[in-house]
Amino acid sequence: MAVSCEILIARTEDDVFKPGDLVTGTIKYFIDEPTKFEGISMNFLGNGNCWWTKTEGGAISVGNSETYVNKTISFYTGKSGEELSGAYEYPFQFLLPINIPSSYKDGNCVIAYKIIVTFVRTTRREQFEAEIPVQGYVTTSVQEPMLFGLQKKLFPVFTDSKIALRGELENVAVTPGTNVNLTIKVNNDSNNEIFVRTELIKCFTLMSNHGETSANIILVPNTTTGSNIEKNSEQSIKCVVPTFVNLFSIQNSNIVKGEYKVRVTIEIPFPYKDATVDVPVVIGKIIGGVIAPDPMKNEHCDEEK
Template identity: 45%
Template sequence: MGVTCQILLNPTENGVFRAGGLVTGTLKYFIDKPTQYKRITMSLVGRGKCIWTDHASRSDTITTTTSTNSSTVYHMNNEDYTNQMMSINLGKDEFISGAFEYPFQFQLPINIPPSFRDQICTIEYKLTVSFVKANFMIAQREFEVEIPVTSYVVSFSMEPLKLSLDKKLSFKLKNNININGQISKTCINPGDSTQLAIEVNNESSVEVSVRTELIFCLTYISNLNRRLYREEVIRNTTTKTAVAAKSVSNLICVVPTYQHLCSVQHSRVMIGEYKVRLKIEVPWPHRDASLDIPVVIGPKMPDYITTVPVAY
């Protein structure tokens, strides 16, 4: 059997570890027969990586050519957020066996992104224990556990934030739809909501609808600064209200968030942004008009902490 190992994490609020906080617990391992080890180490590593493909005739990224003479272009990037290691004290030239326990403690950096995973990008934090026997250079056994991390967010928007959106259906006078108002919060704790208090002045001769929804915008960044953009509507965050022709309506639109949502900042491999989309929906053949209001979701960075901006 050799060696067995358990990495026991001390419980935290909501089961996640916060940037700038401590990761503590107990390392337990059992060695069934006397064995001489060169070293036993425990490390905390945080790493982000992304990779995606597209097709082009030429590129300065990694390519492979298919039988149809089209090239698959690979865009990729990676970044380290923390790499800390502690060593277990071993007696020189000592053969050890039996059960052992060691408390451990690591501190997460303050300016790191939260844990994240999708088909293109992974941001993860892991504790790894390595056992290297005497006369060997690499570990014979490794044990690891992933730790979920949430991070602080930085917001530079004022609260409340004023907003305005106009839509002209034609060049005729008094054929406009105007929205004026404000959004109550632009930095939102997960699970809380923000509100749009707006006045809709529909001077046109048609009924229109006012829609609000929360959008998650993802920007993946390669090591050559190539970018891939995707967005999705967060479920159950949409409101829609009809506004009659030649009328004025005062609306309160509530945009909810959820506990698992968090903006992704402090990373060079991806940006995860949230936006509240305000839209005027008009009948065909007219085109809708929309306004995206940037918001950040997550615990706000304390004022006494100096943040280092990430250059994208």
């Protein structure tokens, strides 16, 4: 005896579902010979899991999980002496909740939405599943444009020099694949030629159910640009930081916080240290909201080395 099952989900225009969307489709299954079932059910499940290993004080595994949606429909309950065979269809529809995070997967975190069909017999259980790609809405309370600054103080023997940078981020919230535009004004009141670099940084933080966190900060490839600034000069530069269609912030989750930042760095010759400011941006489909980014550190000063 064999059961075959197809879960056919109606496609959307962009092949992803948004919070509040209606998910519709049909379950088609075929039973090749008369078989008695105790039940056939469908489960619409959205959940997230994260895990990692703490190394402080010995290796300890930590993690967290949460459920965003969990609905079950039993569309067949076994009847005494009844056997099923042949082809069957069952249409379905589910409504996605509003405040849910996007689908996501990496080596330490998975957020997934699935339809799971279960066939239960006395001696065995068979499951078939299909994934529903979800792209959650994101919010920001930051008004555009966002202003930011960075200052580097240098202390040579006879003169007091400094480098001051003032910037304007034109679009704090962008859709995936849209560029982030900046205007940066640099006052290089020093005897050093410097280099101003911009790039996109991915900052994803995992959160355990006991309050531990694990942050992973990486440079997004192919997003770095920069300009040379002559010594003892003032210059205004336009910068374009690209995003990509597969990048999106993650909100509305208690297991992972997914953020992106534009990192602006002043590169200064040795013996001075570089100075950096990270400016938060939100990537995704925007709706109005009240979520504010973490406070931004926007001034850096180093003593002479």
